[in-house]
Amino acid sequence: MNRPGRRMMLAGAALLAAPRIAGAQGADPAWFEAWETVLRRRVDAQGRVDFTGIAADPGPLPTIVAEIGRAGSEDSRSPTHLLAWRINAYNALAMHGIVLRGIPQSLDFLGRFGFFANTSIRVSGRDTSLKSFEDDVIRRMGEERVHFALNCMVRGCPRLPQEPFRAARLDAQLAGAAREFCESGYQVRPDAPNRAVWVSQIFDFFTRDFVPAKAPSVLAYVNRWRREPLPDDWTVRYFPYDWTINRQPGAAG
Secondary structure, three states, rough: OOHHHHHHHHHHHHOOOOOOOOOOOOOOOHHHHHHHHHHHHOOOOOOOEEEEHHOOOOOOOOHHHHHHOOOOOOOOOOHHHHHHHHHHHHHHHHHHHHHHOOOOOOHHHHHHHHHHHHOEEEEEOEOOOOOHHHHHHHHOOOHHHHOOHHHHHHHHOOOOOOOOHHHHHHHHHHHHHHHHHHHHOOOOEEEHOEEEEEEEEHHHHHHHHHHOOOOOOOHHHHHOOOOOOOOEEEEEEEEEOEEEHHHHHHOOO
């Protein structure tokens, strides 16, 4: 095993037996605060991650992963609480997984298969994979805006915020994430001379979550979140997804 991965594994093993911190009644799960510490310390305003820093000093990340894996740990007080829990869990597990893989430069085809489908993760006492957690659990909750919140730590993903998703503000947070994504000049690229728009492959990978469930077309969905809608007769095209790991500049592994 690579050195960053071994350091993370040892830290996680030591913390699995540690007493769990109980959250206040009605409050978010206690690990959300630890997750916010990681996000504010290791994620910059552009959503880029200091993976090298995490590998050298994992901080509370292994504890967070252990708590996510604990049987019965899901916050099921309401569908909103559960969705916030699952979004944060996915993002924390993805961050942890990149470090365990030795912080690759990018995820090629085989790397994506290994990372998403062929690596076991533990969620609330169940062994699964990131792909199954997303497709069979999170997406089935019927909230398409999760695609602007879930982050697999590559450049093609939506921006990773420096704060957790929280039940009390989840609708506003997801609306803000959708608006940011659809207004982004990177994720949505108008091509006026050709009466076309190039959009993220997220809309291609997960089309049925958007169309016709939420809008009659991908462009209609994108326009819902734009201050200046694009002409509805433009052609939608998809630019290649960037699977480069979204590390901070100067933080090469």
